[in-house]
Amino acid sequence: MTLALFEDFGQFKTWLAARQWVAEIYRVTGQKPFFQDAAFRNQLRDLCSQMLAKVVEGAQQADPKDTAQFFLKAKDLLMEIRTKLYSATDLKYVTEMTFNQMFASATEVGHLFDDTIQYVRRSTENKDQDSPR
Protein backbone atom coordinates (compact mmCIF):
# COMPACT_ATOMS: atom_id res chain seq x y z
CA MET A 1 0.00 0.00 0.00
CA THR A 2 1.09 3.56 -0.52
CA LEU A 3 -0.05 6.60 1.37
CA ALA A 4 -2.83 8.56 -0.32
CA LEU A 5 -0.36 11.43 -0.35
CA PHE A 6 1.79 9.71 -2.98
CA GLU A 7 -0.99 8.39 -5.19
CA ASP A 8 -0.35 10.95 -7.90
CA PHE A 9 3.34 11.12 -7.19
CA GLY A 10 4.20 12.88 -10.46
CA GLN A 11 2.08 15.87 -9.33
CA PHE A 12 3.10 15.73 -5.67
CA LYS A 13 4.18 19.23 -4.72
CA THR A 14 7.27 18.17 -2.78
CA TRP A 15 8.44 15.99 -5.64
CA LEU A 16 7.92 18.74 -8.21
CA ALA A 17 9.84 21.24 -6.10
CA ALA A 18 12.72 18.82 -5.54
CA ARG A 19 12.90 17.93 -9.23
CA GLN A 20 12.84 21.57 -10.27
CA TRP A 21 15.60 22.38 -7.85
CA VAL A 22 17.69 19.52 -9.21
CA ALA A 23 17.11 20.77 -12.77
CA GLU A 24 18.36 24.15 -11.58
CA ILE A 25 21.55 22.53 -10.21
CA TYR A 26 22.04 20.83 -13.56
CA ARG A 27 21.55 24.15 -15.33
CA VAL A 28 24.07 25.96 -13.12
CA THR A 29 26.63 23.15 -13.30
CA GLY A 30 26.13 22.92 -17.06
CA GLN A 31 27.57 26.38 -17.65
CA LYS A 32 31.19 27.27 -18.14
CA PRO A 33 33.40 27.41 -16.14
CA PHE A 34 31.49 25.25 -13.65
CA PHE A 35 30.98 22.52 -16.21
CA GLN A 36 34.71 22.17 -16.82
CA ASP A 37 35.37 21.35 -13.18
CA ALA A 38 34.39 17.75 -13.87
CA ALA A 39 34.97 16.42 -10.36
CA PHE A 40 32.98 19.10 -8.55
CA ARG A 41 30.23 19.22 -11.17
CA ASN A 42 29.80 15.46 -11.08
CA GLN A 43 29.86 15.34 -7.29
CA LEU A 44 26.95 17.78 -7.08
CA ARG A 45 24.98 16.04 -9.81
CA ASP A 46 25.54 12.68 -8.21
CA LEU A 47 24.28 13.97 -4.86
CA CYS A 48 21.19 15.28 -6.67
CA SER A 49 20.33 11.90 -8.16
CA GLN A 50 20.89 10.28 -4.77
CA MET A 51 18.57 12.77 -3.15
CA LEU A 52 15.79 12.16 -5.66
CA ALA A 53 16.32 8.40 -5.22
CA LYS A 54 15.62 8.76 -1.48
CA VAL A 55 12.43 10.71 -2.17
CA VAL A 56 11.24 8.07 -4.64
CA GLU A 57 12.12 5.23 -2.29
CA GLY A 58 10.40 7.00 0.56
CA ALA A 59 7.19 7.24 -1.45
CA GLN A 60 7.29 3.51 -2.15
CA GLN A 61 7.52 2.31 1.45
CA ALA A 62 4.63 0.42 2.98
CA ASP A 63 5.49 1.51 6.50
CA PRO A 64 5.13 5.28 7.12
CA LYS A 65 8.05 5.08 9.58
CA ASP A 66 10.30 3.98 6.74
CA THR A 67 8.91 6.72 4.53
CA ALA A 68 9.89 9.29 7.15
CA GLN A 69 13.40 7.79 7.35
CA PHE A 70 13.92 8.15 3.61
CA PHE A 71 12.71 11.74 3.57
CA LEU A 72 15.11 12.47 6.44
CA LYS A 73 17.97 11.09 4.35
CA ALA A 74 16.79 13.13 1.36
CA LYS A 75 16.87 16.22 3.54
CA ASP A 76 20.43 15.45 4.71
CA LEU A 77 21.55 15.21 1.09
CA LEU A 78 19.76 18.42 0.22
CA MET A 79 21.57 20.24 3.02
CA GLU A 80 24.89 18.76 1.89
CA ILE A 81 24.36 20.10 -1.62
CA ARG A 82 23.29 23.46 -0.28
CA THR A 83 26.50 23.71 1.76
CA LYS A 84 28.59 22.93 -1.32
CA LEU A 85 27.08 25.95 -3.04
CA TYR A 86 29.27 28.12 -0.78
CA SER A 87 32.42 26.68 -2.41
CA ALA A 88 30.88 27.19 -5.85
CA THR A 89 30.48 30.87 -5.00
CA ASP A 90 34.03 31.13 -3.65
CA LEU A 91 35.31 29.61 -6.88
CA LYS A 92 33.22 32.17 -8.80
CA TYR A 93 31.30 29.41 -10.58
CA VAL A 94 28.05 31.05 -9.56
CA THR A 95 27.21 34.67 -8.97
CA GLU A 96 26.14 36.00 -5.60
CA MET A 97 22.63 36.42 -6.95
CA THR A 98 22.33 32.88 -8.24
CA PHE A 99 23.69 31.61 -4.95
CA ASN A 100 21.06 33.52 -3.01
CA GLN A 101 18.26 32.24 -5.21
CA MET A 102 19.46 28.64 -5.06
CA PHE A 103 19.98 28.82 -1.31
CA ALA A 104 16.49 30.14 -0.77
CA SER A 105 14.84 27.55 -2.94
CA ALA A 106 16.85 24.78 -1.22
CA THR A 107 15.50 26.01 2.08
CA GLU A 108 11.98 25.96 0.65
CA VAL A 109 12.40 22.36 -0.59
CA GLY A 110 13.76 21.46 2.86
CA HIS A 111 10.58 22.79 4.44
CA LEU A 112 8.48 20.69 2.09
CA PHE A 113 10.47 17.61 3.15
CA ASP A 114 9.83 18.53 6.80
CA ASP A 115 6.11 18.87 6.13
CA THR A 116 6.00 15.49 4.46
CA ILE A 117 7.85 13.86 7.35
CA GLN A 118 5.46 15.42 9.83
CA TYR A 119 2.40 14.47 7.83
CA VAL A 120 3.58 10.90 7.51
CA ARG A 121 4.35 10.67 11.22
CA ARG A 122 0.94 12.04 12.12
CA SER A 123 -0.72 9.50 9.83
CA THR A 124 0.73 6.68 11.93
CA GLU A 125 -0.83 8.17 15.08
CA ASN A 126 -4.30 8.92 13.73
CA LYS A 127 -5.61 8.04 10.33
CA ASP A 128 -6.78 11.50 9.27
CA GLN A 129 -5.95 12.14 5.65
CA ASP A 130 -5.59 15.92 5.37
CA SER A 131 -2.78 16.77 2.99
CA PRO A 132 0.20 18.90 3.87
CA ARG A 133 0.53 22.21 2.16
Next chain:
Amino acid sequence: MTAETPAPSSDEISVLNTLLDQTQTELSLARQELLRSDEYFHSLIQNSLDVIFVLEPDGCVRYTSPSAERILGYQPQRLAKRCIFEFIDPYDLPKMLQAFNRSVCHPQAIESETFHFLKQDGTRRFVEAIFNSLLENPAMEGVVLNIHDITDLNQAQNALKSAADELARSNQELEQFAYAASHDLQEPLRKVASYTQLLGDTYKGKLDGEADKFIGYVVDGVVRMQALIKDLLLYSRVGRGEMTKEPISMDAVVSQVLSTLEIRIRETQAVVTKDPLPTVPVNRSQIEQLMQNLIGNAVKYHGEAAPRIHVSAQRRGTHWVFSVRDNGIGIDPQHYDRVFVIFQRLHTRTQYEGTGIGLAICKKIVERHGGKIWVESKPGEGSTFLFTVPAS
Protein backbone atom coordinates in the same frame (compact mmCIF):
# COMPACT_ATOMS: atom_id res chain seq x y z
CA MET B 1 41.12 50.62 -69.44
CA THR B 2 44.54 50.99 -71.12
CA ALA B 3 45.41 50.20 -74.67
CA GLU B 4 47.85 47.52 -73.52
CA THR B 5 45.00 45.29 -72.52
CA PRO B 6 43.49 44.16 -75.75
CA ALA B 7 39.79 43.65 -75.76
CA PRO B 8 38.96 39.93 -75.75
CA SER B 9 38.21 38.56 -79.09
CA SER B 10 34.78 37.09 -79.70
CA ASP B 11 36.46 33.69 -79.78
CA GLU B 12 37.81 34.13 -76.30
CA ILE B 13 34.44 35.28 -75.02
CA SER B 14 32.68 32.23 -76.32
CA VAL B 15 35.30 29.98 -74.70
CA LEU B 16 34.84 31.78 -71.42
CA ASN B 17 31.10 31.48 -71.76
CA THR B 18 31.27 27.76 -72.26
CA LEU B 19 33.54 27.47 -69.24
CA LEU B 20 31.12 29.50 -67.15
CA ASP B 21 28.21 27.35 -68.32
CA GLN B 22 30.08 24.22 -67.39
CA THR B 23 30.94 25.53 -63.95
CA GLN B 24 27.34 26.48 -63.37
CA THR B 25 26.08 23.05 -64.35
CA GLU B 26 28.62 21.42 -62.06
CA LEU B 27 27.67 23.71 -59.25
CA SER B 28 23.98 22.99 -59.60
CA LEU B 29 24.70 19.27 -59.77
CA ALA B 30 26.74 19.55 -56.58
CA ARG B 31 23.92 21.49 -54.97
CA GLN B 32 21.42 18.83 -55.94
CA GLU B 33 23.75 16.20 -54.57
CA LEU B 34 24.00 18.06 -51.31
CA LEU B 35 20.25 18.47 -51.14
CA ARG B 36 19.77 14.82 -51.83
CA SER B 37 22.16 13.73 -49.11
CA ASP B 38 20.50 16.18 -46.76
CA GLU B 39 17.12 14.70 -47.61
CA TYR B 40 18.61 11.29 -47.29
CA PHE B 41 19.69 11.85 -43.70
CA HIS B 42 16.51 13.73 -42.94
CA SER B 43 14.30 10.87 -44.07
CA LEU B 44 16.59 8.43 -42.36
CA ILE B 45 15.94 10.18 -39.07
CA GLN B 46 12.30 10.87 -39.90
CA ASN B 47 11.59 7.22 -40.53
CA SER B 48 13.72 5.91 -37.71
CA LEU B 49 11.97 3.63 -35.26
CA ASP B 50 13.91 5.44 -32.53
CA VAL B 51 13.61 8.95 -31.20
CA ILE B 52 16.84 10.87 -31.29
CA PHE B 53 17.47 13.74 -28.92
CA VAL B 54 20.44 16.03 -28.66
CA LEU B 55 20.75 17.36 -25.12
CA GLU B 56 22.64 20.31 -23.73
CA PRO B 57 25.17 19.67 -20.95
CA ASP B 58 22.41 20.49 -18.43
CA GLY B 59 19.81 18.10 -19.82
CA CYS B 60 17.83 20.62 -21.88
CA VAL B 61 16.53 19.47 -25.24
CA ARG B 62 18.29 21.06 -28.21
CA TYR B 63 17.08 18.78 -30.97
CA THR B 64 14.30 16.22 -31.22
CA SER B 65 13.86 13.98 -34.23
CA PRO B 66 10.46 14.13 -35.96
CA SER B 67 9.81 10.53 -34.96
CA ALA B 68 9.05 11.83 -31.44
CA GLU B 69 5.57 12.71 -32.61
CA ARG B 70 4.80 9.20 -33.82
CA ILE B 71 6.41 7.41 -30.91
CA LEU B 72 5.95 9.69 -27.91
CA GLY B 73 3.17 11.97 -29.11
CA TYR B 74 5.18 15.19 -28.84
CA GLN B 75 5.71 17.64 -31.66
CA PRO B 76 9.47 18.27 -31.66
CA GLN B 77 9.10 22.02 -31.23
CA ARG B 78 7.12 21.44 -28.01
CA LEU B 79 10.15 19.81 -26.45
CA ALA B 80 12.68 22.41 -27.51
CA LYS B 81 14.55 23.97 -24.58
CA ARG B 82 12.56 21.92 -22.07
CA CYS B 83 14.44 19.84 -19.55
CA ILE B 84 14.31 16.15 -20.49
CA PHE B 85 13.98 15.23 -16.80
CA GLU B 86 10.35 16.40 -16.85
CA PHE B 87 9.46 13.64 -19.28
CA ILE B 88 10.83 10.73 -17.31
CA ASP B 89 8.63 8.71 -14.98
CA PRO B 90 9.42 10.08 -11.49
CA TYR B 91 10.21 6.65 -10.11
CA ASP B 92 12.79 6.13 -12.84
CA LEU B 93 14.32 9.60 -12.82
CA PRO B 94 17.16 8.81 -10.38
CA LYS B 95 18.56 6.03 -12.55
CA MET B 96 18.10 8.10 -15.70
CA LEU B 97 20.07 10.92 -14.07
CA GLN B 98 22.82 8.50 -13.13
CA ALA B 99 23.11 7.27 -16.71
CA PHE B 100 23.20 10.88 -17.93
CA ASN B 101 25.92 11.74 -15.36
CA ARG B 102 27.99 8.73 -16.36
CA SER B 103 27.66 9.63 -20.00
CA VAL B 104 28.75 13.23 -19.47
CA CYS B 105 31.79 11.99 -17.52
CA HIS B 106 32.81 9.55 -20.24
CA PRO B 107 32.71 11.21 -23.64
CA GLN B 108 32.38 8.84 -26.57
CA ALA B 109 31.47 5.92 -24.32
CA ILE B 110 28.02 4.37 -24.70
CA GLU B 111 25.79 4.32 -21.63
CA SER B 112 22.47 2.53 -21.67
CA GLU B 113 19.55 2.34 -19.27
CA THR B 114 15.89 1.39 -19.36
CA PHE B 115 13.10 3.54 -17.94
CA HIS B 116 9.56 4.78 -18.52
CA PHE B 117 9.10 7.82 -20.72
CA LEU B 118 5.97 9.90 -20.17
CA LYS B 119 3.97 10.31 -23.35
CA GLN B 120 2.06 13.44 -24.26
CA ASP B 121 -1.24 11.68 -23.46
CA GLY B 122 -0.09 10.81 -19.94
CA THR B 123 0.58 7.13 -20.64
CA ARG B 124 4.04 5.66 -20.28
CA ARG B 125 6.33 3.84 -22.67
CA PHE B 126 9.08 1.55 -21.52
CA VAL B 127 12.20 2.56 -23.41
CA GLU B 128 15.79 1.57 -23.79
CA ALA B 129 17.91 4.71 -23.79
CA ILE B 130 21.39 4.97 -25.18
CA PHE B 131 23.47 7.97 -24.20
CA ASN B 132 26.45 9.00 -26.24
CA SER B 133 28.26 12.09 -25.05
CA LEU B 134 29.64 14.14 -27.93
CA LEU B 135 30.28 17.17 -25.74
CA GLU B 136 33.91 17.28 -26.82
CA ASN B 137 33.04 16.99 -30.47
CA PRO B 138 33.03 20.60 -31.74
CA ALA B 139 30.47 19.76 -34.42
CA MET B 140 28.01 18.47 -31.85
CA GLU B 141 28.77 19.70 -28.33
CA GLY B 142 25.87 17.74 -26.92
CA VAL B 143 24.73 14.45 -25.53
CA VAL B 144 23.01 12.26 -28.11
CA LEU B 145 20.17 10.31 -26.58
CA ASN B 146 18.65 7.49 -28.54
CA ILE B 147 15.29 6.23 -27.31
CA HIS B 148 14.01 2.85 -28.41
CA ASP B 149 10.49 1.82 -27.42
CA ILE B 150 10.56 -1.67 -25.91
CA THR B 151 7.14 -1.59 -24.24
CA ASP B 152 5.69 -4.37 -26.39
CA LEU B 153 8.80 -6.50 -26.13
CA ASN B 154 8.79 -6.02 -22.39
CA GLN B 155 5.11 -6.88 -22.11
CA ALA B 156 5.62 -9.99 -24.19
CA GLN B 157 8.55 -11.00 -22.00
CA ASN B 158 6.53 -10.43 -18.86
CA ALA B 159 3.61 -12.40 -20.23
CA LEU B 160 5.95 -15.22 -21.16
CA LYS B 161 7.52 -15.19 -17.74
CA SER B 162 4.24 -15.22 -15.88
CA ALA B 163 2.98 -18.04 -18.11
CA ALA B 164 6.13 -20.00 -17.31
CA ASP B 165 5.73 -19.29 -13.60
CA GLU B 166 2.10 -20.32 -13.77
CA LEU B 167 3.02 -23.53 -15.54
CA ALA B 168 5.71 -24.33 -12.99
CA ARG B 169 3.25 -23.68 -10.19
CA SER B 170 0.50 -25.83 -11.64
CA ASN B 171 3.04 -28.56 -12.39
CA GLN B 172 4.11 -28.51 -8.81
CA GLU B 173 0.52 -28.60 -7.61
CA LEU B 174 -0.16 -31.55 -9.88
CA GLU B 175 2.88 -33.33 -8.55
CA GLN B 176 1.79 -32.73 -5.00
CA PHE B 177 -1.64 -34.02 -5.87
CA ALA B 178 -0.22 -37.12 -7.53
CA TYR B 179 1.96 -37.72 -4.52
CA ALA B 180 -0.83 -37.28 -1.99
CA ALA B 181 -3.32 -39.31 -4.01
CA SER B 182 -0.99 -42.21 -4.71
CA HIS B 183 0.22 -42.18 -1.14
CA ASP B 184 -3.27 -42.21 0.36
CA LEU B 185 -4.62 -44.74 -2.14
CA GLN B 186 -2.04 -47.32 -1.13
CA GLU B 187 -3.59 -48.14 2.22
CA PRO B 188 -7.24 -48.84 1.19
CA LEU B 189 -5.97 -50.68 -1.86
CA ARG B 190 -3.85 -52.94 0.30
CA LYS B 191 -7.03 -53.77 2.21
CA VAL B 192 -8.97 -54.52 -0.98
CA ALA B 193 -6.11 -56.67 -2.22
CA SER B 194 -5.79 -58.77 0.91
CA TYR B 195 -9.56 -59.31 1.29
CA THR B 196 -10.14 -60.30 -2.33
CA GLN B 197 -7.18 -62.65 -2.01
CA LEU B 198 -8.83 -64.08 1.14
CA LEU B 199 -12.16 -64.28 -0.67
CA GLY B 200 -10.54 -66.15 -3.52
CA ASP B 201 -8.69 -68.57 -1.24
CA THR B 202 -11.71 -69.23 0.97
CA TYR B 203 -14.40 -69.68 -1.67
CA LYS B 204 -12.44 -71.16 -4.56
CA GLY B 205 -14.52 -74.02 -6.03
CA LYS B 206 -17.36 -73.42 -3.55
CA LEU B 207 -19.19 -70.91 -5.74
CA ASP B 208 -19.87 -71.44 -9.43
CA GLY B 209 -17.18 -71.23 -12.11
CA GLU B 210 -18.25 -67.71 -13.12
CA ALA B 211 -17.62 -66.45 -9.58
CA ASP B 212 -14.10 -67.89 -9.57
CA LYS B 213 -13.42 -66.12 -12.86
CA PHE B 214 -14.72 -62.80 -11.54
CA ILE B 215 -12.68 -63.06 -8.39
CA GLY B 216 -9.66 -63.74 -10.58
CA TYR B 217 -10.34 -60.53 -12.53
CA VAL B 218 -10.65 -58.51 -9.35
CA VAL B 219 -7.35 -59.84 -7.98
CA ASP B 220 -5.70 -59.12 -11.29
CA GLY B 221 -7.03 -55.57 -11.40
CA VAL B 222 -5.99 -54.86 -7.85
CA VAL B 223 -2.45 -56.13 -8.40
CA ARG B 224 -2.17 -53.98 -11.48
CA MET B 225 -3.51 -50.95 -9.66
CA GLN B 226 -0.96 -51.46 -6.89
CA ALA B 227 1.84 -51.54 -9.46
CA LEU B 228 0.53 -48.34 -11.07
CA ILE B 229 0.27 -46.53 -7.78
CA LYS B 230 3.72 -47.66 -6.68
CA ASP B 231 5.19 -46.27 -9.93
CA LEU B 232 3.16 -43.08 -9.72
CA LEU B 233 4.49 -42.53 -6.22
CA LEU B 234 8.03 -43.09 -7.48
CA TYR B 235 7.39 -40.64 -10.29
CA SER B 236 6.11 -37.86 -8.07
CA ARG B 237 8.92 -38.43 -5.57
CA VAL B 238 11.56 -37.61 -8.18
CA GLY B 239 10.42 -33.98 -8.29
CA ARG B 240 10.08 -33.55 -4.54
CA GLY B 241 12.40 -32.02 -2.03
CA GLU B 242 16.14 -31.63 -1.93
CA MET B 243 18.36 -33.70 -4.16
CA THR B 244 21.83 -34.32 -2.79
CA LYS B 245 24.53 -35.07 -5.33
CA GLU B 246 27.82 -36.84 -4.70
CA PRO B 247 30.46 -38.44 -6.93
CA ILE B 248 29.06 -41.83 -7.88
CA SER B 249 30.87 -44.56 -9.76
CA MET B 250 28.63 -45.59 -12.63
CA ASP B 251 30.42 -48.95 -12.71
CA ALA B 252 29.14 -49.60 -9.21
CA VAL B 253 25.64 -48.43 -10.15
CA VAL B 254 25.43 -50.84 -13.07
CA SER B 255 26.69 -53.76 -10.93
CA GLN B 256 24.05 -52.95 -8.32
CA VAL B 257 21.31 -52.82 -10.95
CA LEU B 258 22.42 -56.12 -12.48
CA SER B 259 22.16 -57.85 -9.13
CA THR B 260 18.68 -56.40 -8.60
CA LEU B 261 17.59 -57.66 -12.03
CA GLU B 262 19.41 -60.98 -11.61
CA ILE B 263 16.34 -63.22 -11.81
CA ARG B 264 14.94 -61.60 -14.95
CA ILE B 265 18.35 -61.67 -16.59
CA ARG B 266 18.69 -65.33 -15.85
CA GLU B 267 15.16 -66.11 -17.11
CA THR B 268 15.72 -64.37 -20.42
CA GLN B 269 19.33 -65.53 -20.75
CA ALA B 270 20.33 -61.92 -21.31
CA VAL B 271 23.99 -61.02 -21.72
CA VAL B 272 24.93 -57.61 -20.36
CA THR B 273 28.33 -56.10 -21.15
CA LYS B 274 29.80 -52.68 -20.44
CA ASP B 275 32.74 -50.40 -21.12
CA PRO B 276 34.58 -48.82 -18.16
CA LEU B 277 32.25 -46.10 -16.85
CA PRO B 278 33.18 -42.76 -15.23
CA THR B 279 32.35 -41.33 -11.82
CA VAL B 280 29.83 -38.49 -12.02
CA PRO B 281 28.19 -36.12 -9.52
CA VAL B 282 24.64 -37.43 -9.21
CA ASN B 283 21.99 -38.51 -6.76
CA ARG B 284 22.69 -42.17 -6.03
CA SER B 285 19.16 -43.52 -5.62
CA GLN B 286 17.83 -41.60 -8.63
CA ILE B 287 20.63 -42.70 -10.94
CA GLU B 288 20.05 -46.29 -9.84
CA GLN B 289 16.36 -45.96 -10.68
CA LEU B 290 17.29 -44.55 -14.07
CA MET B 291 19.70 -47.36 -14.92
CA GLN B 292 17.34 -49.98 -13.58
CA ASN B 293 14.52 -48.73 -15.81
CA LEU B 294 16.68 -48.59 -18.92
CA ILE B 295 18.38 -51.96 -18.44
CA GLY B 296 15.07 -53.44 -17.26
CA ASN B 297 13.37 -52.30 -20.49
CA ALA B 298 16.27 -53.62 -22.57
CA VAL B 299 15.85 -57.01 -20.93
CA LYS B 300 12.06 -56.91 -21.29
CA TYR B 301 11.52 -55.74 -24.87
CA HIS B 302 13.38 -58.49 -26.68
CA GLY B 303 12.38 -60.47 -29.73
CA GLU B 304 13.21 -64.05 -30.66
CA ALA B 305 16.89 -63.82 -29.77
CA ALA B 306 18.09 -63.62 -26.18
CA PRO B 307 18.78 -60.01 -25.13
CA ARG B 308 22.29 -58.68 -25.66
CA ILE B 309 22.79 -55.39 -23.85
CA HIS B 310 25.74 -53.03 -23.82
CA VAL B 311 26.29 -50.03 -21.55
CA SER B 312 28.88 -47.39 -22.45
CA ALA B 313 29.84 -43.77 -21.87
CA GLN B 314 31.49 -41.07 -23.92
CA ARG B 315 32.77 -37.65 -22.90
CA ARG B 316 31.28 -34.82 -25.00
CA GLY B 317 32.38 -31.34 -23.90
CA THR B 318 31.01 -30.57 -20.46
CA HIS B 319 28.82 -33.67 -20.38
CA TRP B 320 29.05 -37.44 -20.30
CA VAL B 321 26.80 -39.28 -22.73
CA PHE B 322 25.71 -42.68 -21.41
CA SER B 323 24.06 -45.24 -23.62
CA VAL B 324 22.18 -48.49 -23.10
CA ARG B 325 22.01 -50.49 -26.32
CA ASP B 326 19.92 -53.60 -26.92
CA ASN B 327 19.12 -55.97 -29.77
CA GLY B 328 15.39 -56.03 -29.00
CA ILE B 329 12.23 -55.22 -30.92
CA GLY B 330 13.14 -51.58 -31.47
CA ILE B 331 10.91 -48.51 -31.66
CA ASP B 332 9.38 -46.84 -34.69
CA PRO B 333 10.86 -43.30 -35.09
CA GLN B 334 7.36 -41.82 -34.91
CA HIS B 335 7.15 -42.97 -31.29
CA TYR B 336 10.54 -41.67 -30.13
CA ASP B 337 8.98 -38.87 -28.07
CA ARG B 338 5.87 -40.71 -27.01
CA VAL B 339 7.68 -43.36 -25.01
CA PHE B 340 8.90 -40.74 -22.53
CA VAL B 341 5.37 -39.52 -21.78
CA ILE B 342 3.75 -40.86 -18.64
CA PHE B 343 1.33 -43.81 -19.18
CA GLN B 344 2.27 -44.06 -22.86
CA ARG B 345 2.98 -47.63 -23.92
CA LEU B 346 3.45 -49.08 -27.36
CA HIS B 347 2.28 -52.51 -26.34
CA THR B 348 -0.69 -54.17 -24.72
CA ARG B 349 -0.30 -55.78 -21.35
CA THR B 350 -0.71 -59.22 -22.85
CA GLN B 351 2.35 -58.61 -25.04
CA TYR B 352 4.57 -57.04 -22.38
CA GLU B 353 3.81 -56.24 -18.73
CA GLY B 354 4.21 -52.65 -17.61
CA THR B 355 2.68 -49.40 -16.41
CA GLY B 356 4.16 -46.92 -18.89
CA ILE B 357 5.76 -44.83 -16.18
CA GLY B 358 9.37 -46.05 -16.30
CA LEU B 359 10.70 -43.80 -19.06
CA ALA B 360 8.74 -40.80 -17.73
CA ILE B 361 10.62 -41.29 -14.45
CA CYS B 362 13.90 -41.56 -16.40
CA LYS B 363 13.21 -38.29 -18.21
CA LYS B 364 12.44 -36.50 -14.99
CA ILE B 365 15.57 -37.79 -13.29
CA VAL B 366 17.83 -36.85 -16.19
CA GLU B 367 16.30 -33.38 -16.48
CA ARG B 368 16.64 -32.80 -12.76
CA HIS B 369 20.33 -33.50 -13.19
CA GLY B 370 20.57 -30.96 -16.00
CA GLY B 371 20.78 -33.49 -18.84
CA LYS B 372 18.77 -34.80 -21.78
CA ILE B 373 17.46 -38.23 -22.70
CA TRP B 374 16.54 -39.63 -26.10
CA VAL B 375 16.31 -42.84 -28.09
CA GLU B 376 17.75 -44.05 -31.38
CA SER B 377 16.46 -47.24 -32.89
CA LYS B 378 15.90 -49.44 -35.90
CA PRO B 379 12.65 -51.38 -35.53
CA GLY B 380 13.43 -55.06 -35.40
CA GLU B 381 17.13 -54.54 -34.78
CA GLY B 382 17.27 -52.90 -31.40
CA SER B 383 17.23 -49.61 -29.54
CA THR B 384 19.81 -47.38 -27.89
CA PHE B 385 18.70 -45.12 -25.06
CA LEU B 386 21.09 -42.21 -24.51
CA PHE B 387 21.24 -39.64 -21.75
CA THR B 388 23.63 -36.90 -20.73
CA VAL B 389 24.91 -35.90 -17.28
CA PRO B 390 27.05 -32.84 -16.53
CA ALA B 391 30.60 -34.01 -15.83
CA SER B 392 31.06 -31.65 -12.87
